[in-house]
Amino acid sequence: MTGVRIFAVAGEAGHLLDGGWFLDHAWAIPVVPAIAFVAILLVGRRLPMEGSELGVASMVASLVLSAGAAWQWIGRVQSAAEGQFVEPVVRTWSWWRVGGVDFTIGQHADGLAVLVALVVAFISTLVQVYSLEYLRGDRRYTHFFAALTLFSAGMLTMVLAEDMILFLLGWEIMGLCSFMLIGHWWEDGANSRAALKAFFTVRTGDVGLLVGIAVLFFAADGWTRETLGLPGFSIRGISAWALSGEPDATLITIAAVALFVACIGKSSQFPLHTWLPDAMAGPTPVSSLLHSSTMVVAGVFLVARLYPVFFVGFDILGRGPNPVMVIAAITILIAAALAFVQDDIKRVLAYSTVSQLGYMMLGLGAGAWLPAVFHVFTHAFFKACLFLAAGSVSHSASHHSFDMKRDMGGLRRHMPVTFATWTVSTLALCGVFPFSGFFSKDEIIDNVGHNGYAFFMWVGLGGAFLTAAYMTRATWLTFFGESRGAAAGVSHDAHGAHDAHGAHDGHGSHAGPHESGPLITVPLAILAVLALGSGVLNATPFGSGWERIKDWVEPVAAVVPAESPSGGAARVLSAPVAPAAEEGDSHSSPCGSQTPEGGVCYAPQLAHAKFAWSKALLSMAIVFAGIASSWLLTSRLFGARDPRLAGLTARHRLLGAGHRLLVEKYYLDALYERVVVRAIVGPVARGAYAFNQRGLDGIIHAVAAAARVVARVVYGTLDQRVVDGTVNGAGAVAHRAGAAAQPAQSGRVSQYGALLFGAAAAAALVLVLTTT
């Protein structure tokens, strides 16, 4: 539906497509939804669809604009010579100039930005269409669409930001909107607690972003100003500076660590991953958007955007594992393990997101930039589809419950479209061959091994096994076996009735499980098609001719002549280097391996693993082993209630302890809430109290004692004789004056204000008259 609309508009604007109009106006992509946000708040309630039409329309407009920009970017890349760096389309506007520092706002449209912007606009459009049905009749329908639109606007702002200040702005807008959307139903205390938890956990990491931006600015500003004529906030400037061989090794490592802390918070990596599963408290469309293309991808995007800083700061491709990979590997495994003990279908998906973000980070940490970015691309489609399918199940089959064990089961017969889309996306997530996840996830694992990190490759393969297993468990519990609870048409109070499979083929809203309406199934179907097909855009197994995303998005590591500081037009010269190496570790470009001469580098030289079917078959075998073993165990445990398996965790001590550790989420929540928060709050409060009691009160007591002594002396001599006489006289005068001035003391604040301003005006008048 939406796709048809894009092409219709694109056809009419055919003459615009040839030039650079869309790329030059890429700044409009976030501006349109931002304006729509204000419009929804102002006039939304008075519109026939309560403001939702503005949200959907603005996202469609963004989608058209970003599709046009993507089209033109592809044209530009294809017309460029082999091995030539394609300049990003940058437009800036200086909004504050002080003390010799220019603060600019602007767009930075290159392959990465355009790709992610396109995905964000696309998923946002589908999610908004889905929300029309899902949120129908909600208390705060208008506000929901306003916040959803601003959420997308924040992500698009961040994606297309030219400098780190605008980047920070988009980043923080998303933090705010996630708080508003997760706590959308804040009347329930659990929801508002989840919103607060998400906000504060992410804020903990955000401190790192501020520190990182400040460190980078003060470290890079001089160099960028001199060499490129750019301020030290500029993303191009920072990238070139990082690869120039100039930066101090310690300084750039500090900056990289600070920025990575922000990514840990935002992309919910270990140990700050705890907020993401609780963020399920929000409405399902929010979870879908938050998990697929906005918010959590922001951290991955930051690493990809400022890749030179991380590349140099963490010595990626250098000796030994770096912090990015270690954190990512821990995240992949612990999150995947947690997904096995969840009963809530959305929590399974949440932990799966955490684990998949780990894959993206692992790829970035191991120098597999493009596979990681490609995984962002494919993951957005299948994860959005999985969440929307889970929402469809709860909306139409399980009375708004998300509990797989209690209220689902056997739903494949009632919801064929939801089941089909879920299955396609699950296979994509597991990384089964023709589905999109295979092309991206396998590429990450393959390149991690290729770049010399064998241990981390096995971690990735182990994660793939776990992914296949927990998704099979969730699929079985939801769609196979017997219908339970609400899915079987019983209310929560009466358990046990497993009848009524075909009885409720209802068309009413809550007449038993049934398929959802077209506003829900059409977005699901579109996403499922992309979950199946988007992999071919970078299908490494079929040869280099199929690696389109790589050609379009990966910046060429070439030495580019530096722009003149006077701001002359940037000339793109064909750099005298060989095209990027397809395989092998030989560095054909100085970028990233030595100081570039006669110019600057914007992207480090990365190697790409050569595809081999043997490696793919190994990972396929692991995935199918995961699916098969999980299927057997799950169906025997939950379907046949095998007495050898049922209650095993209660009987076996070691397994019980492991299960308990997972159920308690490794006790991290307990650690944060009971230990960290109390350790900070408790001593601070006690310390303040002690200071108040001993320090301040002591001073006051001493002063009072001294004052008493002085007062006694004064009273005897001075007061009784001299002062009293004067006071009595003055008192009489004051009494009369006070009586006269009493009306002024009306107790009315506004009158006091008027007197204050009147007196100030009179004083100002006197000042003006005396000085002129």
Place this chain on the structure above:
Amino acid sequence: MLVNQFLLLGAVLFAIGVYGVVARKNAVLVLMSIELILSSVNLNLLAFAMRSGTADGHTFALYVIAVAAAEVGVGLGLVLLVYRNRRTISVDELSEMHG
């Protein structure tokens, strides 16, 4: 430079703010009017900073913004407490201090 226009705008904002403080009865609106006054002051600071070309005015304006944020926090807290105690936030009702 356009300093005059900025100063004129600042004066108008200031006057609107003073009117709000004196004439409005709703405590929240009074607080908002105070914000307007602070904004007009900021505008003046920035206008003169632009003319002198130094960072002093900018710095001071940032301080004003920070202090204004704190002031609004305290002010709204007071309004909330007044409302809890008296179920009204009309400043005319708060005349216990009359002489």
